[in-house]
């Protein structure tokens with residue numbers, strides 16, 4: 459059983475349905491969880507269920523009423539959705555309160571105040587809550603402090619630590635866990651059968667589902683054969699002593715640039731390659747401490763070749779996590795890759811980002 463076809467989050471659906479059945483839907487929710495576990499999809503479906511004319515106490519949707527049809531088409535007049543544009547580091551203020559010429563006469567906060575035109579309430583979804591500037595968060599605070607009657611605002615972010623305390627304290631926090639590997643495998647199988655991703659053999663499927671760490675986004679990327687080769691190459695280079703930093707920088711940057719002309723796919727590709735480095739450093743650290751080899755054979759081979767100290771592994775891991783954060787903050791990619799590989803070559807130097 460899965461709520462509205464969304465796998466893995468039935469407990470959250472049950473909790474929200476219980477609140478709906480006694481008329482206690484909150485004015486503001488903060489959905490928190492790792493990327494690629496279905497928070498955005500859940501938020502859209504929750505918004506659709508809040509609007510469905512026939513929705514009962516289970517927060518189900520009929521899929522046939524005018525409200526459901528418009529929600530599915532993304533054109534529901536009472537459901538608002540904003541997300542950070544790919545070329546911006548933060549969520550632009552005008553998406554919340556209108557541009558300079560229309561300040562407080564446009565944007566998500568303003569539309570939330572309007573009377574609903576089709577349903578009985580207005581619902582707004584703000585994706586990328588991790589990327590709210592302080593100024594934008596302050597604008598949002600006014601809405602959170604005095605929410606319009608019946609309106610529901612859903613913020614979606616990845617980590618509680620990345621949200622301002624003022625926002626956190628005004629929202630009901632809903633935590634999304636990584637998806638269990640069998641759920642990832644089942645979703646991946648469906649995507650493969652539907653031809654939406656390359657065909658996957660059963661053996662590869664189980665391996666990808668285990669390595670995806672509960673994220674469908676990650677699983678889909680892992681299922682890309684070209685990317686899988688690049689990840690193996692990164693892991694192989696990281697296992698060498700001394701680290702071939704120049705080669706690593708050149709290959710990682712070339713792989714990121716091969717993802718397309720736009721910045722967004724390049725950043726996403728670079729993040730995935732950096733994540734494979736995180737896997738490597740974590741496995742290296744684990745092996746130092748527990749002498750436990752990772753289940754992935756390529757990773758196990760590279761880690762056993764590496765033979766560094768736990769301290770080196772933990773410093774390298776921190777540098778790589780910093781690099782991933784810098785990608786999220788739109789750092790200049792060639793400079794970032796250069797700084798990252800230099801930091802890995804000299805792991806005892808202080809933080810470079």
Ligand SMILES: [Zn+2]
Pocket residue numbers: 510511512513519520521522523524525526527
């Ligand atoms: Zn409906």
